[in-house]
Amino acid sequence: MAMYGVLVRADPGRPVLGPEVLAELTALGVTSVSLIGDATTHAWVVEGWRFDPGRSGADVLRLLSHDGRAQPLRPLMHAVVTTDPPVPVPSAPLEST
Numbered sequence: 622m623a624m625y626g627v628l629v630r631a632d633p634g635r636p637v638l639g640p641e642v643l644a645e646l647t648a649l650g651v652t653s654v655s656l657i658g659d660a661t662t663h664a665w666v667v668e669g670w671r672f673d674p675g676r677s678g679a680d681v682l683r684l685l686s687h688d689g690r691a692q693p694l695r696p697l698m699h700a701v702v703t704t705d706p707p708v709p710v711p712s713a714p715l716e717s718t
Contacts, residue, residue, distance in 0.1 A: 623650075625674040626694030627665040627685040631658060635687050642684050649677040664694065 638646075638654065646654065650671030657664050665685045674681075674695065682691050 622668050622670050623672045623674055624666065624668045624696045624699065625672070625678055625681055626696075627667070627682055628692040628694055629663050629665070629686055630688065630690065631661050631663050632687055635663075645684055646681065649680055651681070 643654075646667065650669040650673065651667045652670065652672070653668040655666040657666065667681055667685075678693055682693055685691060
């Protein structure tokens, strides 16, 4: 699943994602939108199985920037944390039959 971030200046009265913006994000392949931040800065995080940041990142930037001064953020690391025991990895390649 692709992930992309949009860093924007916090604005009282924002954020608002109206139906038009949500429809455009959906058309770009976005299936999840999160917002994180503090009193001065917000970061939108969008994800989607069909979303291609290389092709549609600029469109997402435009849709989520309220003043045209947004900064794109790209994922640097993603990990799944689990309490399951590790799965052994074979030391030699498996032979095909």
